[in-house]
Amino acid sequence: MTSLDRSWQPVALCRGNNSHLFFPPSTQERKDDRERREVRAKLICQKCPVKAPCLEYAMMIREPYGIWGGLTEAERRQELVAAGG
Numbered sequence: 001m002t003s004l005d006r007s008w009q010p011v012a013l014c015r016g017n018n019s020h021l022f023f024p025p026s027t028q029e030r031k032d033d034r035e036r037r038e039v040r041a042k043l044i045c046q047k048c049p050v051k052a053p054c055l056e057y058a059m060m061i062r063e064p065y066g067i068w069g070g071l072t073e074a075e076r077r078q079e080l081v082a083a084g085g
Contacts, residue, residue, distance in 0.1 A: 004060060008050035014067075018044055023066040038072055045070035 009015070014022050021041040024034065045051050045067065055069020058076060065073060 003076050004057070005053075006057065008053040008057075012054060013048040015040070016055075021067075038067060039043050041067045044072050 016042075021037050021044070026039075029037075047056075048054070048070075051069050053069075055071060055076075057063075057073075058068030059079065062080070063073075063076070068076070071079065
């Protein structure tokens with residue numbers, strides 16, 4: 001599977017009823033609400049069978065929004081900086 005292959009997406013646990021947890025709402029979000037939402041999303045990611053390809057995809061395209069592969073936007077940026085990218 002190549003990094004840009006998205007064949008893993010249909011089986012991702014973030015699809016469906018819980019998808020709202022993975023992206024911030026369109027309205028202002030309080031810090032404690034954001035933190036609770038992110039914790040809930042990351043718990044889903046921990047059980048997801050496609051966590052690794054999801055994160056790989058997000059890192060490859062430098063996805064600026066949402067939780068992908070168990071990492072937030074800020075955490076993915078930190079990973080990129082640590083990797084020298």
